[in-house]
Amino acid sequence: MGLQVKELANLTGISVRTLHHYDHIGLLVPSTTTDAGYRLYADADIAKLQQILFFRALDFPLKEIKRILASPDYSTLEALDVQRSMLMERRAQLNEMIETIDKTIRSKKGEFAMSNEERFKGMAFKDDTYEQEARERWGDAPIEESKRRVESLSDAEQQALGEEWERIYRKLAEVMQTESPESARSQEAIAEWFHYLNANFGTYSKAAFAGLGEMYVADERFTKNIDAYGDGLAVFMAKAMKEFGRLR
Incomplete structure (x- = not known):
């Protein structure tokens, strides 16, 4: 049957205003309309929204997401693989940064002397290989x-x-x-x-x-x-x- 915009907003936790904006820019347009004139999001639209939100969680701009999803070479399965790799890489970096924070706290308490190299472990603010590949792939x-x-x-x-x-x-x-x-x-x-x-x-x-x-x-x-x-x-x-x- 499909979901109305308020129902989809409640399901996903994003605002109705955001969904309207996605509709307005052509990023996510409801596929069907009821006899009463209500626009409905079909299962394919909901799956597409999941992809959009994964990309947004990885800081992709909406314009870039729209271009990627419209690519004739786009594969949802491939996108999920890339997104997973990106998130795993980000998680590994966050774990290192948390470890660095814990060591810094212990150092401040006088438990041990921290080297300058240890202070910046996990803070590798360089281009993300997976992100660059994803941006170019499609x-x-x-x-x-x-x-x-x-x-x-x-x-x-x-x-x-x-x-x-x-x-x-x-x-x-x-x-x-x-x-x-x-x-x-x-x-x-x-x-x-x-x-x-x-x-x-x-x-x-x-x-x-x-x-x-x-x-x-x-x-x-x-x-x-x-x-x-x-x-x-x-x-x-x-x-x-x-x-x-x-x-x-």
Whole structure:
């Protein structure tokens, strides 16, 4: 049936005014209207609002959220993976800062002498790798650039690109038979995949590469295609890519 604006506001804890604003700027427009003229938010609208609020919690501006959600390359599952990675990274930093505060309190009480390095542990105010990747991931520019790269190749070059893809996957399937994802040989093989993607299909940081590996097992379409080279290859690659990303 759907929810009216007041019902959705009560469910989510955000104000009716905020929902009206999202409607006004075209970010979240109710999908249906009752015979009485009441506008209703369908399940798809509610799921979209969840995505909006996750992005807002991560300090994305509304204009940027609207652009991301409208991207033809947007995937809710991929977005959730990226959002989770961002939140995990933020949680780790907050835990370090809390630990620093606790140590500072103990230091002020004279329990021990605190070094200058310890005073600033956890205060890494640098660009967030995951956030930057998320902001760029669903833009039109990377998509068009990838298409241009492939379309600019000759038939022979495109064939060579496909053959290299096949070679890397066959090698990974072979390595999987005797090696763990963390072994030196596995990491050498997965590094080829990392460099192949960056050379031909856009720019991946190691963190984004690890996130892509998570998609290989989270999305059945990826898993099915990858496992065609060997049962369990998607899981193997995801673990190897996570290890590769950890060593950044």
